[in-house]
Amino acid sequence: xxxxxxxxxxxxxxxxxxxxxxxxxxxxxxxxxxxxxxxxxxxxxxxxxxxxxxxxxxxxxxxxxxxxxxxxxxxxxxxxxxxxxxxxxxxxxxxxxxxxxxxxxxxxxxxxxxxxxxxxxxxxxxxxxxxxxxxxxxxxxxxxxxxxxxxxxxxxxxxxxxxxxxxxxxxxxxxxxxxxxxxxxxxxxxxxxxxxxxxxxxxxxxxxxxxxxxxxxxxxxxxxxxxxxxxxxxxxxxxxxxxxxxxxxxxxxxxxxxxxxxxxxxxxxxxxxxxxxxxxxxxxxxxxxxxxxxxxxxxxxxxxxxxxxxxxxxxxxxxxxxxxxx
Numbered sequence: 001x002x003x004x005x006x007x008x009x010x011x012x013x014x015x016x017x018x019x020x021x022x023x024x025x026x027x028x029x030x031x032x033x034x035x036x037x038x039x040x041x042x043x044x045x046x047x048x049x050x051x052x053x054x055x056x057x058x059x060x061x062x063x064x065x066x067x068x069x070x071x072x073x074x075x076x077x078x079x080x081x082x083x084x085x086x087x088x089x090x091x092x093x094x095x096x097x098x099x100x101x102x103x104x105x106x107x108x109x110x111x112x113x114x115x116x117x118x119x120x121x122x123x124x125x126x127x128x129x130x131x132x133x134x135x136x137x138x139x140x141x142x143x144x145x146x147x148x149x150x151x152x153x154x155x156x157x158x159x160x161x162x163x164x165x166x167x168x169x170x171x172x173x174x175x176x177x178x179x180x181x182x183x184x185x186x187x188x189x190x191x192x193x194x195x196x197x198x199x200x201x202x203x204x205x206x207x208x209x210x211x212x213x214x215x216x217x218x219x220x221x222x223x224x225x226x227x228x229x230x231x232x233x234x235x236x237x238x239x240x241x242x243x244x245x246x247x248x249x250x251x252x253x254x255x256x257x258x259x260x261x262x263x264x265x266x267x268x269x270x271x272x273x274x275x276x277x278x279x280x281x282x283x284x285x286x287x288x289x290x291x292x293x294x295x296x297x298x299x300x301x302x303x304x305x306x307x308x309x310x311x312x313x314x315x316x317x318x319x320x321x322x323x324x325x326x
Contacts, residue, residue: 019208019209019210019215022224026208026219027218027223027224028165030218030219030220030222031222031228034222034232035222035228035230036051036054036058038230038232039053039058039230043057058230063162063164064164066162068161071301071302072166072169073166076166076170078303079169079171079176083169094184094187094191097184097191098188098191098192098195099192099195101189101193101196102196105192105193111199112198115199116198117194117198117202121198122204122205123205125203126204126205126213128191129191129204130213131267132186132189132190133187134264134266134267134270136179136183137179137183138263138264138265138270138271138274139182139270140178140179140183141264142274145259145263146260149317152314153172153174154175155310156172156175156309158292159291159297159300159306160290160291162229162290163227163228163252164227164229165224168227172310173307221234222245223243223245226249227248228245231249232244239268240268242268243262243264243267243268247262247277247278247280248262252290253288254289254290254291254292255289257278261278262277262278
């Protein structure tokens with residue numbers, strides 16, 4: 001037990017060497033390179049020292065040491081221990097759904113003819129797994145913006161006044177637990193079809209032990225920039241398919257026109273189908289202010305408020321609803 005707690009305590013440091021972590025050293029390096037190149041391109045023509053100016057903009061201490069960012073670091077560190085426990089629950093859920101679904105298919109349709117998964121099956125399973133997880137994240141995110149009770153939890157994330165890669169984990173533990181279970185459902189059900197058809201697990205195409213597409217999203221597409229102050233729009237032909245970081249920055253905008261827009265994670269498909277895609281302009285970048293209603297922001301300043309305020313609001317919202325129904 002003590003050994004497990006010690007291991008969990010030091011995981012933030014070991015995350016730099018774990019490809020499963022968003023903060024794997026290679027992902028962070030790719031993020032920094034893309035960010036500097038983007039800033040350098042925007043500053044081109046502004047005189048000498050463009051590269052050094054781009055580096056200073058990317059690693060701006062006013063962003064990384066902003067009071068909101070400091071609150072992020074404290075909140076995320078405490079959440080780390082909670083998330084470590086919840087991850088096991090999500091993995092268990094996905095595995096149970098996969099095997100349960102395969103057993104149900106065999107019961108309804110009879111055992112499938114044994115077959116060996118070839119390259120085509122591995123490619124399909126790689127794409128299916130990636131899109132299933134992406135859809136799960138999108139749909140739960142959509143409900144967080146449409147359900148008043150879920151929004152009370154999700155406001156924790158939107159109360160950030162600045163964005164750093166750590167802000168991705170500025171989420172209420174209850175919201176994260178619900179999301180992980182839903183994503184596990186979305187991933188487990190299609191995986192059960194493959195398990196049924198092939199009589200055993202189908203391997204994904206992997207790099208460094210993770211899904212190939214997920215690896216490319218973390219490296220080539222520098223997904224960590226979605227929670228940052230660096231504005232990046234992918235080139236034409238890529239931005240139509242994958243989420244440019246700038247689209248998620250618009251999602252955090254305090255401007256009412258941007259509320260509930262750009263809810264996706266990796267691909268734009270789901271937002272296109274739902275009609276929630278907003279393609280920003282240069283004006284949006286210049287006018288971008290982050291956050292939510294000022295009154296709500298004041299309730300979500302400290303670590304304690306990030307944990308307690310959503311629960312307080314939900315409890316009293318239920319009491320008001322119950323009183324109104326009497």
